[in-house]
Amino acid sequence: MLDDITYAQKQRLAYIDFCLLFKGSLCRIDLVEKFAVGLSAGSRDFNLYKELAPDNLSYDVKQKRYFQTAAFKPLFEHDAQRTLAKLANNISDGFDAIGDVQYPVEPASNLNVPNIFLVAKVVQATLNKFAIEIEYTSLTSGNQKRVIVPHSIVDNGLRWHVRAFDRKSESFRDFVLTRIHEVNRATEAKPFEGPDEDHEWNxxxxxxxxxxxxxxxxxxxxxxxxxxxxxxxxxxxxxxxxxxxxxxxxxxxxxxxxxxxxxxxxxxxxxxxxxxxxxxxxxxxxxxx
Known part of the structure; x- marks a missing residue:
């Protein structure tokens, strides 16, 4: 069915998919304001998305928002490297899934690519201000579980890491994304664990x-x-x-x-x-x- 719809509507569906994956939720007005379409057009886009991926989202009547479900599977393919670059530049369109213009520019080679679904969970934690329990392998202590409160995803020029408050050491630290094996939601973040308290970051x-x-x-x-x-x-x-x-x-x-x-x-x-x-x-x- 994706092959039979217009390019513009495919863009909007990709945006819905992107927001569900990386933000965890969105409402109809988000789509309307992003693409300057009418409310009726936005409703049609959500109805079509639900038809294509009925298990991906659920609607909360009180909040008037669509939320990602536990059974969520992206309708579009979100390339890890390009998506991270877009997140770093505050571009949240999801257009990778439907193809961008290819320019004759060769990017730097990458030796590692983070798991995009784990990155999405980390991004959700930063946006919604909650802690996550991660399974992490470090150079000094090997594989172990840590509870962290992330506030930023960072490209340090060689690899991607997450800047977060580490509840074990009670300090702000960097965690390499490719060393994270599992991410699960934990408790809500506490005020002293937020980015305003990360003095070296600020x-x-x-x-x-x-x-x-x-x-x-x-x-x-x-x-x-x-x-x-x-x-x-x-x-x-x-x-x-x-x-x-x-x-x-x-x-x-x-x-x-x-x-x-x-x-x-x-x-x-x-x-x-x-x-x-x-x-x-x-x-x-x-x-x-």
Whole structure:
């Protein structure tokens, strides 16, 4: 039946599917406002969606909302990498399911792809402010169950992780999405577990980057690469994300620019800006004072 409907209606059905998967619910007015259609057209779209996937949604009369059911199975295919990119840029259309224009641009290779259904459960938890119990495999403690309160999904340039309050350590931490095996809803989030209390997430620091003083023969090339002004580039970054950025760009964070090798093209001039910042074990050459 999907092949017999218009492209515009297929877009709206994909949006319903997307919202049920990642938000857990939506109402008719969401569809009407998103696509600027009439209420009657929105009703027809929901009726058609129910005809195509009757077990995917249930209607709550009091809240006047459609909710995802336990038997939910996506009507459309939501590609993991493209969906994560759209979530990161606040694009919630679900159009991957019906094809986008293909441009001659080659993306970076990805060694890992998170499970899109687990990601959807994490996203629902962040939007609806509840804790989740996850089965997680870490490098230091292996496989175990943790209860976390997520507030953001983050692309650190190498992989996706979730920023969350960890009830075991009673602190905010990063959990790699591909290391999560199972997600189940737990209790409601408490006020001190919310993003407003994540001080490293909310604190912004400025990194002063310049061409490496000893590894680079022609610093003008690096200045062009990074759009530097007067031989330096200033980058504002969340304190919680600083270590990832410095590792991804191979920034020499040693005090005297002592790291050797062609991969170290940048040097951090103001390493003091990293004080009181965690997750710096991955910052090349950094040793806390």
């Amino acid at each position: 604190r912004t620091i400025t990194l002063q980057l310049e061409p490496h003083p000893t590894n680079i023969q022609y610093p003008a090339a690096i200045e062009l690469d990074y759009g530097m002004q007067n031989g330096m580039s200033e980058v504002n970054v969340r304190a919680a994300m600083a270590g990832y950025l410095l590792r991804r760009w191979n920034v020499d964070c040693s005090q005297n620019a002592s790291l050797k090798g062609p991969e170290f093209q940048l040097w951090l001039r103001n390493r003091h800006s990293l004080m009181s910042t965690s997750n710096l074990a991955i910052a090349p050459g950094y040793e806390g004072n």
